Amino acid sequence: MDAFQFGQWFSKRRRIYGWHSQRALIETIRKDPALRALGISEDFLARLEAGHLHYPFRGKTRQRVLALAALLCRTPRDVQLYQRAAGLHDLSPQETELLATLTEQLGGPSSPSPVLLPPRPTHLIGRNRELQHLLHALREEGPGIYIISGMPGVGKSALAAELVHLLATDGNRYRRCFPDGIVALSARGCQGLPGLCALLQRLLALLSVGQHQSEQTKGTLMLSSMLVSGQTSCSEAEMTTLLDQVRTRLAGQRTLLLLDDLESPFPLRQAAEVLLTCGSYQGERLSESCEYLTGSSMLVISRIVPSATALPTHHYHLEPLAPADALALFLTLLGRSAPTLSARERQAAERICSAVGGLPRAIELAATAVDAGISCELLAERLSLHPLDALLDSEGELRRLLAEALSTLPPETRELLLQLAPLTARPFSLAEAADWQQRCTGIGPAGPQSGQAFIAESSSSPQRTLASTAAHLARLVRSSLLDLHPEMDGAADGDGSAQERRYQVHPLLRAYVQEEWQRRQAALLAFATEQQHDIPALKSRQAELLLTLAQAYQSGQDAFFLQLLQSLLGLLAHLPLSESEPLLLRGLEVSQRSGAPFFLACFLQRLGALYFYHGHFQQAHQRFEESLQAAQQALQPGQPLPALNQGRHPRSYLARSRFYQAALASSQGDLALAQRYINIFLRICQECGDVRGTIEALKLQGRYAYRQCRQEEASQALRHAEHLLISQERQLTLPYDQALRLEIQLLLCHTRDDQVGARATLEQLIALASDYLDPYFVPALVLDEADFAWRQGAWELAHLYALRAIREADRLGASFLHQKGLTLLQRLTGDEPRLATRPTRPLQQGD
Structure with a gap:
């Protein structure tokens, strides 16, 4: 090792033990009188880490480097590493005594490494290959993030529990992988930075139990009041303090942290930066022994497959059990063996395992159901029809697991x-x-x-x-x-x-x-x-x-x-x-394919009405006739009929095609034919006891009679309709019934020549119809009012109504009603030349 290599090693070591800058280490040195007396400055540290000092060290430099071992060593083994890396050979008696004292202090009595494990699974069948794979990965790939993913109930937690128990077993050759302890934590409910904060608080509390609280000798910090109070959220300053505490506590150690039930969103990358304190996921390795000296590992149990940003060292996706292993687990839970099964029992057991897709948790529930007295044959039959049958999931456990998994997904x-x-x-x-x-x-x-x-x-x-x-x-x-x-x-x-x-x-x-x-x-x-x-x-x-x-x-x-x-x-x-x-x-199409004449008649009726409003009279007439034919078939004995609400009867409901045929005949000017159609509809409604249909038919009778100047007949029909409405007021509560009442009042106003009342009633009717009625009702109604006004010589009012109807018909694409409005405008301009100079713009609000 030369000066530059030692400077890099020293810098890395400093960061491992929690000093993220040279200035932070200098602040600690200044608090120690002995170190402060040696004159260690920030400039000295900068030159040391840059490799600008002569190596091997001599004189004052050697004294200062040797004194820094008190801060950068945690164990006797660390002292040996530090001496070797700094090239401190041929020690003087004073230097030998100093290192011996430091080694003795660091090697004093300490608490045993924490081993906090989840319960060991009673049965773990069919997972030996996965266990060996993960054990080998933890041994060979060194410190880092190890993730086990899989669907809910697949056995991720059971596999991880068996894995850490094997690692913690005395005498096991994998025990030396994590000499500083194994800690299992539930990360359930930990999301975002608050979740990370809560997790670190729990981890630090566990690791600090039984440890000496000496900041100078061990570097383990006291728990803050924030931790004692059990808060689960941190301010920025508290989070910084907490991160430093955890980094310091884990620095230079080889610990396995098992995080179970980790779900998204959780800042896994930020957690790794704190918990894997060696700064490199591969840790430090001695070439002589090929063993890792520092660096913890995280074993994460999560349903979420890690993204590229999580940088996992190793990822293992756990699949459901293979058919043979699923059957073996089921039989083991039942206390049976394959040779003792009859062919029928074995077939039922295989069907159960197949129906639940080899999911271990579902197999456990199936075994519980069989133990409770449900036969395998019955359970297999029910599960083949519905894998979540109540015989299996009587408490809703599987549904809860699946619902929780789906709840973490975005709504779309x-x-x-x-x-x-x-x-x-x-x-x-x-x-x-x-x-x-x-x-x-x-x-x-x-x-x-x-x-x-x-x-x-x-x-x-x-x-x-x-x-x-x-x-x-x-x-x-x-x-x-x-x-x-x-x-x-x-x-x-x-x-x-x-x-x-x-x-x-x-x-x-x-x-x-x-x-x-x-x-x-x-x-x-x-x-x-x-x-x-x-x-x-x-x-x-x-x-x-x-x-x-x-x-x-x-x-x-x-x-x-x-x-x-x-x-x-x-x-x-x-x-x-x-x-x-x-x-x-x-x-x-579906009605004909299903042999459902009632629905066929309903849809033909509605399609005919749409064609009528758009001016396709021939198609509309054909659809109405086809609807009536389908209605005859639907009303045959033995044909199923749906239950209709609001007092409607299937026969009168299907007879509404006559109602539309009357409107079609009226629009073509054949009021006599329209009257015949509406009389047929009225008779059917009266025979069925359909009050609403009867009132509608009477209303149209009154309208047609009024248009033919039969005032007395019109008034009689409308008063009869009004009387029925009043008598059935408690039953007729739909918005449509309110509109029917207003329409009858409107026609009665016309029979009494009350044009002021007619205009007010018309506006109420339009306001209600815009929200609740057929949208084509409004332009058709306004056109009728324009026609009434024209016949009474109120040409200006008729002109306004015609423009309004044209605007509504144009908005709906109702070409027939649009053309009818234009025709009425032409008649108006022919009867009253003054109207020809009037603008034909659509009416604005307040016109």
């Missing part, structure tokens, strides 16, 4: 895993997952499009979807919640090019995800059914509802798809035709 990654639930029954590729996302979510360049849930041919960005899906899948792999399929991992085809990797989900996680998805579907269906008339409520969860609808269609859940789509018919009216039409067409 959890959402993707739930969305991929139908794909997880078999290994799938990235391309398949991205294609599923593309078809279900319709993610385009501008982000999620809530309405285009079904349009697989939409102008979305496959590349963006692929990249987003790949990032989420990678996060699931790092979280040990998704595995690369063994047959495809690293495989290559015949020409040497890498094949596409495939992912697979563990059977228990797959069962949990499917449970969660089914639970969400049930909750959404209940919400949509209960709130089907509350359009603002449905709009608040529109994206979620349409996504669930899309996934149900893609995964072939026909019954659920039909029920949810039927509950969303009111919401579909508020979507553009380009979005609602594909949904209804798929509803027709």
